[in-house]
Amino acid sequence: xxxxxxxxxxxxxxxxxxxxxxxxxAAQGMTPQAASQALAxxxxxxxxxxxxxxxxxxxxxxxxxxxxxxxQPALVAMQRALLMARxxxxxIAGPLRIVGPHSVFAPVLWPVLDEFCRLHPEVQPDVxxxxxxxxxxxxxxxxxxxxxPSPAEGVIARKLFPLQLIICAAPSYLAAHGAPDSLHxxxxxxxxxxxxxxxxxxxxxxxxxxxxxxQHEVIPALCVNDEILxxxxxxxxxxxxxxxxxxxxxxxxxxxxxxxLTEHVADQSSAFVYYGSRTDQPRxxxxxxxxxxxxxxxxxxxxxxxKELRSAQAKGRRA
Numbered sequence: 475x476x477x478x479x480x481x482x483x484x485x486x487x488x489x490x491x492x493x494x495x496x497x498x499x500a501a502q503g504m505t506p507q508a509a510s511q512a513l514a515x516x517x518x519x520x521x522x523x524x525x526x527x528x529x530x531x532x533x534x535x536x537x538x539x540x541x542x543x544x545x546q547p548a549l550v551a552m553q554r555a556l557l558m559a560r561x562x563x564x565x566i567a568g569p570l571r572i573v574g575p576h577s578v579f580a581p582v583l584w585p586v587l588d589e590f591c592r593l594h595p596e597v598q599p600d601v602x603x604x605x606x607x608x609x610x611x612x613x614x615x616x617x618x619x620x621x622x623p624s625p626a627e628g629v630i631a632r633k634l635f636p637l638q639l640i641i642c643a644a645p646s647y648l649a650a651h652g653a654p655d656s657l658h659x660x661x662x663x664x665x666x667x668x669x670x671x672x673x674x675x676x677x678x679x680x681x682x683x684x685x686x687x688x689q690h691e692v693i694p695a696l697c698v699n700d701e702i703l704x705x706x707x708x709x710x711x712x713x714x715x716x717x718x719x720x721x722x723x724x725x726x727x728x729x730x731x732x733x734x735l736t737e738h739v740a741d742q743s744s745a746f747v748y749y750g751s752r753t754d755q756p757r758x759x760x761x762x763x764x765x766x767x768x769x770x771x772x773x774x775x776x777x778x779x780x781k782e783l784r785s786a787q788a789k790g791r792r793a
Contacts, residue, residue: 480552482516483545485509486524490542493532566758567596574619576603577671577701578637578718582745582776583619586766593765597758605671616759617766618748631748634770635777638719639680639740642731645790646711653734653791654714657681657690664695666713671699679716681738720745720776727782732790736783745770 481502489498489509499509517524524538534542574583580603587599618629621637643653647664654660668677676697678689696713698704701721708715709730717731719741725731733739747766749759770776778786 479516479519482512482519484549485512486516486538487542487545487549489513489525489532490534490538495527495532566594566761568598568756568758570597570599570758570762571614571616572599572601572618572762573615574601574603575621576605577668578621578720579603579619579745582720582770586762586769589769590762590765594758594761597762616749616756617762619745619766620748621743621745629748629750631746632767634745634747634767635772636719636741637743637745638722638777639716639743640719640722640726640736640778640783641679641681641714641734641738642708642717642722642726643714643734643790644709644711644730645732647708647714648732648734648790650711653732657683657735657738660690660692660714664713665692666696666698666704666707666715667692667694668701668704668716669697669699680740681716681735682740682742683738687740687742719778723776723778726778726786729786729789733778733783733787734790736780736787739783741777745776 485498485502485504488501489495492498492501495509495513496506499506502509504512513524520537520541522537522541523535524541526533526535572583572587583601583603587601590597591599619634641654651663654663665679667679669675670677676694678691680687681690682688696704696707698707701718704715705717705721705725707713708717709725714734722731722733726733747763747770749755749763755763
């Protein structure tokens with residue numbers, strides 16, 4: 475329904491309720507002239523006269539009474555819907571659609587989601603982790619995570635933490651095969667490669683060389699499309715693997731993995747949270763974004779310092 479018709483009907487109903495077009499105009503936030511014009515437009519549109527009007531009185535015609543009886547239930551339903559929409563925006567309750575990459579983000583998202591659910595049990599999260607990049611609007615996303623800012627137009631991206639790519643080995647692998655001392659030496663080692671789950675393409679190792687990032691091809695001794703499985707293979711001592719800091723950091727700190735060739739750790743990519751609007755967000759969406767930013771921005775649990783990397787590498791070589 476065009477907004478001028480809706481406004482005209484609302485003005486008519488308010489005038490019938492108050493018995494005064496001037497009072498109806500004031501209640502609607504309109505000038506008396508605008509209210510009179512809206513009512514005249516409605517009568518022309520319907521082809522009937524809705525009020526008997528004099529300078530002192532206003533009363534419904536038979537047609538006006540019939541129209542009011544038919545219009546009032548719809549107006550009441552509309553007012554109820556508007557009230558519910560305003561209330562839902564102010565409540566931390568209702569559905570919350572979250573998307574993110576599967577291969578990297580599950581261990582990052584879960585602590586935030588766990589805390590949020592404990593704080594706001596009336597929210598119903600709908601989480602989809604998928605390595606494909608979907609359509610933010612068509613997928614009805616409230617909050618998303620990805621490596622790199624979202625390419626979608628009008629989407630706001632906020633940086634959380636750098637995503638390191640670290641060559642890792644288990645102590646058992648180093649005991650059996652030794653550690654590579656250069657990128658060229660990787661050709662003599664058993665290496666794992668990652669096949670992108672959506673495209674099926676085998677990804678090269680992205681490594682830092684001087685001030686840039688290069689794509690280094692390795693001969694695959696193992697090919698997987700799941701980072702958890704790849705991490706298990708590296709932990710078991712079967713292969714060297716290029717793992718993200720998110721996955722590798724706790725294992726390196728615990729001594730279960732050793733970083734090698736740490737001068738080539740790439741950290742130019744970052745994890746981002748993205749969302750559609752800085753304003754007019756339901757409180758549940760704003761609350762989740764605020765918590766994610768608070769808990770994840772530069773979180774040291776997912777990033778190893780240069781000092782930590784060098785120390786872990788030296789310790790692993792001595793073991």
